[in-house]
Amino acid sequence: MGAGSGSVPMKVIAVTSGKGGVGKTSVAVNLAISMAKLGRRVILFDADLSLANVDVALGLRPRFDISHVLDGEKSLEDVMLEGPSGVRIIPAASGIGALSRLSEQQQAGLISAFSEMSVPVDTLVVDTAAGLDSSVLRFSSACQDIIVVVCDEPTSITDAYAMIKVLNQDCGVKSFNLLSNMVENEAHGKNLFAKMDKVVGRFLDVKLSYLGAVPRDHQMRRAIREQVAVSHTYPFCMSARAITRLAEKIGGEPIGESAVSGLGFFFERIVDSGVGAELST
Numbered sequence: 001m002g003a004g005s006g007s008v009p010m011k012v013i014a015v016t017s018g019k020g021g022v023g024k025t026s027v028a029v030n031l032a033i034s035m036a037k038l039g040r041r042v043i044l045f046d047a048d049l050s051l052a053n054v055d056v057a058l059g060l061r062p063r064f065d066i067s068h069v070l071d072g073e074k075s076l077e078d079v080m081l082e083g084p085s086g087v088r089i090i091p092a093a094s095g096i097g098a099l100s101r102l103s104e105q106q107q108a109g110l111i112s113a114f115s116e117m118s119v120p121v122d123t124l125v126v127d128t129a130a131g132l133d134s135s136v137l138r139f140s141s142a143c144q145d146i147i148v149v150v151c152d153e154p155t156s157i158t159d160a161y162a163m164i165k166v167l168n169q170d171c172g173v174k175s176f177n178l179l180s181n182m183v184e185n186e187a188h189g190k191n192l193f194a195k196m197d198k199v200v201g202r203f204l205d206v207k208l209s210y211l212g213a214v215p216r217d218h219q220m221r222r223a224i225r226e227q228v229a230v231s232h233t234y235p236f237c238m239s240a241r242a243i244t245r246l247a248e249k250i251g252g253e254p255i256g257e258s259a260v261s262g263l264g265f266f267f268e269r270i271v272d273s274g275v276g277a278e279l280s281t
């Protein structure tokens, strides 16, 4: 059975943010786990190719990582780790540098590695690196759905706006989903969305949808310190329950507009979007 086969439509979701430290990796990890608990077959791809975060967050010590796939030494199945609730994790390589230094051969290898993957999958969650690096933009714009994680701090808001603007103007992305993280209550989350929506609506021609909010929760911090996932270890705490609700929302209906047929196709989109020329320089 090829990747993506089966009756559930494939979802490719990028979790991104303008700024670091707003909870992007925490959201990606716990969303992936919550979607797996709902019965989806989930791969979590740590696309921050210079700073491996997902494996650190989960206390995993990968022997192999995406660099071994890029070198042609290992297949994706060989480097995948099994995480909580059956989520399969593709670890990033620490310190191999940005994706923007991949050779053409490595890009082609990455595409065929994903096309040939035999692990059944219907959901790919991509934890992108923070910032406006071109590889972050490529990864995000090739995804079907983009979740922008923002918290109520001026730098987070301005950086999230910058991310949306660049993805729209340089990569043609027209719809985004906003997730308000570390909020005090539901009203705070909606308020944060309203603030973002107002600025975005004033200056950009994009559709910003409100995915929902995750409260500030000490159990989330505790989980990170213990290198476990809150949705797995403390599933009844506030933040885990909020993330479950978001996973149910995403799992039910497509949150974006475009269709994705398979993971090989997803990586072709990354290369087609111009990364080829840039990657080989």
Ligand SMILES: Nc1ncnc2c1ncn2[C@@H]1O[C@H](COP(=O)(O)OP(=O)(O)OP(=O)(O)O)[C@@H](O)[C@H]1O
Pocket (backbone or CB within 6 Å): 017, 019, 020, 021, 022, 023, 024, 025, 026, 027, 053, 129, 130, 181, 182, 183, 214, 215, 216, 217, 218, 220, 221, 222, 224, 239
């Ligand atoms: N909802 C939350 N409540 C409380 N603390 C949170 C919440 N979300 C994230 N945090 C904490 O914020 C810190 C940063 O989280 P995380 O590493 O997920 O952010 P990030 O945006 O991925 O950062 P970077 O891009 O720098 O890796 C962690 O200590 C995490 O525990």
